[in-house]
Amino acid sequence: MLATTDLEAFADLSPDGRWLAYVSNESGPLKMLMKPYPGQERGVPVSQGGGTNPRWSHDGRRLFYWSDNKAILPVHFIRGELMVVDLEFQPSRVTVSSPIALFTANMPSFFSYSSYYDVSPVEDRFVVVEETKRPGATHFNVVLN
Secondary structure (H helix, E strand, O other): OOOOOOOEEEEEEOOOOOEEEEEEOOOOOOEEEEEEOOOOOOOEEOOOOOOEEEEEOOOOOEEEEEOOOOOEEOOOEEEEEEEEEEEEEEOOEEEEOOOEEEEEEEEEOOOOOOOOEEEOOOOOOEEEOOOOOOOOOOOOOOOOO
C-alpha cells in the first residue's frame, strides 16, 4: 500500500481520490492516520487513541472509524465506539476536529474483518455486524436510529 516498513492496513480512499485514510503504527501504537494520495508524506493523526476501519462520508468532509481500546470479548469481538471527525481541507493541509463517539457496539476484532460496518449517504443510519448472544441465531435485526 505505502512504501514503508510500518504496519499499514484498512486503507480507504476519499470520494475525490485525493486522500487516503489508513491504520498504521508509524508513530507508535496503531492509530488512524490520513495523508494526501498519491504521496509519501507522513500521515496526519485522526484518532487520539487507537482506531481502525476508516469510512469516509459520501461528501468526504467527515471520517468515521472504530476506537479499539475497549475490553476484548469472547469469539474475537471487541467492545468499541464508532467515532467521527470533521475535516477541513486547505490548499496545503487538513485540519481534523476532536473525535466524537457516536455509539458503542461489539465489533469484530482488528484482524477479523475489514468491512463490518457502513454509513448511509446522509449519515443518519449505520449498518454494523455485531456479536450475537444466542448461539445458532437464524436471523438478524436491523436497527434504525
